[in-house]
Amino acid sequence: MPSKRTILSIMVLAAVVCALGLAVRLCFFTPTQQNYRRAQYWIDQSIDMPYQDGFTLNSAMYDLYHRLRRRGMRRVGMSVLRGDHAESKADSPIHYSSHDLPLSQSLTELLRPLGLGYRIEAEEDGVFIRIRSMEKIAELDGGQ
Numbered sequence: 001m002p003s004k005r006t007i008l009s010i011m012v013l014a015a016v017v018c019a020l021g022l023a024v025r026l027c028f029f030t031p032t033q034q035n036y037r038r039a040q041y042w043i044d045q046s047i048d049m050p051y052q053d054g055f056t057l058n059s060a061m062y063d064l065y066h067r068l069r070r071r072g073m074r075r076v077g078m079s080v081l082r083g084d085h086a087e088s089k090a091d092s093p094i095h096y097s098s099h100d101l102p103l104s105q106s107l108t109e110l111l112r113p114l115g116l117g118y119r120i121e122a123e124e125d126g127v128f129i130r131i132r133s134m135e136k137i138a139e140l141d142g143g144q
């Protein structure tokens with residue numbers, strides 16, 4: 001029967017091998033894949049969105065952009081896309097307030113009354129939150 005010291009040594013060695021395997025796998029992700037993983041993390045984080053009187057969709061997205069940057073999401077971009085139904089809603093007044101909800105849920109609830117949605121698009125340069133019409137999102141998602 002192996003000693004406790006031998007068993008502990010084997011367990012530590014196994015943990016080190018697992019950690020190295022994970023590190024090696026992470027090194028093989030492209031910058032786009034790494035940014036997508038970061039986006040998945042951020043979309044699940046809670047954030048307050050106090051957009052009441054005086055906010056338009058553009059000003060709310062501008063504020064949200066700066067809130068995300070202050071919280072550490074440095075490589076983020078946000079846009080209300082032109083040539084889409086979303087562009088005509090850019091100056092629409094916003095009346096929405098949320099506290100401690102995930103960003104994904106807050107964005108959905110903020111945009112739904114305007115007939116808009118969002119897509120998270122990861123690229124090599126960073127993560128982009130694109131505001132689009134629900135029709136365009138359905139089209140891009142293959143009608144799902």
